[in-house]
Amino acid sequence: MVRILQGLLVAIGILAGILLISNLDKGIDVISKTEIQVVLLPGGTLQNVVDSFPGTQITNAEAGYVSVPADKKQELERQIARHREVQLTLPVVTTPSFDFKRYTEAVKVQFNAYLDGDFGMIGYMSRPEPLPITDSLPEMLKRSLSYLAPGLFLGIALGFFAALLAVWKPRAGKFLDAGQGFLMSLPDFFVVVLLQFIAIAINKLAGSPVIIIMQFVKQTPLLIPMLAISLLPAALVYGTLRIAFEREWDEGYIKTAYAKGLSRPSVIFVHMMRNTMEDFLTIIPRAVSVALTSLVVVEVMAGIFGLGGYAVNQSIAYVTSLATTCAILAGFSLLVQGLFAILRSRVVVSAKEGA
Structure with missing residues (x-):
């Protein structure tokens, strides 16, 4: 209570x-x-x-x-x-x-x-009268969630499985460590620009716009926002679990498991994953916050009329509803924080084993 x-x-x-x-x-x-x-x-x-x-x-x-x-x-x-x-x-x-x-x-x-x-108004360049944000909010929510949800899930999954691969295959781990350090050193806007340049190069090679780079009328980019949202959370989850796995290698139960004849994959998947669950659940809310920041950046740079980018859209004259959309994004983050706080208190205690 x-x-x-x-x-x-x-x-x-x-x-x-x-x-x-x-x-x-x-x-x-x-x-x-x-x-x-x-x-x-x-x-x-x-x-x-x-x-x-x-x-x-x-x-x-x-x-x-x-x-x-x-x-x-x-x-x-x-x-x-x-x-x-x-x-x-x-x-x-x-x-x-x-x-x-x-x-x-x-x-x-x-x-x-x-x-x-x-809850605020939006003034459009093409309209003499402003419209309430509630008229546009359902479409904005749908558009932002269309790449926020899959991008966030993809980032968490990539970070988790990359960390498992790194501890299972130490040689691959060195390469992944370098990639994680590189991604964490890049600002959000540079990641978006890099993805846009890659998309332009692919479009030129294909001879047609196979990847949408900017929003145009009803055509909304999907791949670039999804990747931009997923990369930094993936690097964050990977780095946290990588440190957690390294910590667990020095624990006594690892030596006991090897003495019983368990293989490296068995030790990782049966024992280490259980004892690093708390680290994983702790970093997810932080990854969500990073994903929301990336959402705002990519929507601004791609001209997407979503929760994060509508205020600087070229078709918008002025807005009085920023507090409303900020509250929605904050509410999403708080909801995730609450859910994972419950998971940490109920799942981790019953799952973690002693050394």
Whole structure:
């Protein structure tokens, strides 16, 4: 019960953190509270304008900046804009500052919007009116999961079986160790670029686009996102299990097993796998987090309209729903964390054998 409460508190904390962080930009104020810019009509003079409004003062005649009392700024700005010598008034951009009151109001507004079922909007270049994120969310989820789920499963399976091969065949292990070190040294975006270059080369050799590189209308890449998502989790799982297997070789039960005449494969599959199960279950949530990061990167670079890449899609003018999609991805990660925490507490204890 205590662990469940701890998990719930962690989940609530993460979701609250997403809400707070997603509104930070709304608390940053770059508009001066005491200055406005006055654009004059031909023949107008800034001094005449200032003389007409007590409490105002010229701060930069060349730029047309006029200082006004902070508590009367909005009222004076409207009045100055109607002056016979003024064409229009503009805000003055100043050094950014953080307005906590403005920030808390923004958080409150968004929280109330969530309670009312408004989870954000998407503004399209081709549409005059924005659409709620809920209209696009089912398609975005389907698209992202189409390569996230198989890519994650492929990565975990590759890492697991590569680690078994490395401990079974030490010569192959040296080659796999080098490959794992190389993959772990590469940033996510470089992996995606490398896969795209390979796909371009294959397409040229084939004489036709056999591998989709970028999303085009309804054509969504599958192979490149799936591989990009799977490679780094595979390297992570491999490295963790490789260390775990090396640790187990020094345990006394290995020597006992060899003394009983068991072969190397028997020792690996019967004994070592059981005692490294905890390491495997522990690294899976981390592999999921890496896969989600790769998902965002590959969707951005491949122009895919999914949970991670829609905000920077060329057809999107603006979004107010990033907190919603971030919460969905975080929720997926938290769900995996919870499931594997349960598995570690119930499966590992009953499966692991002593030395």
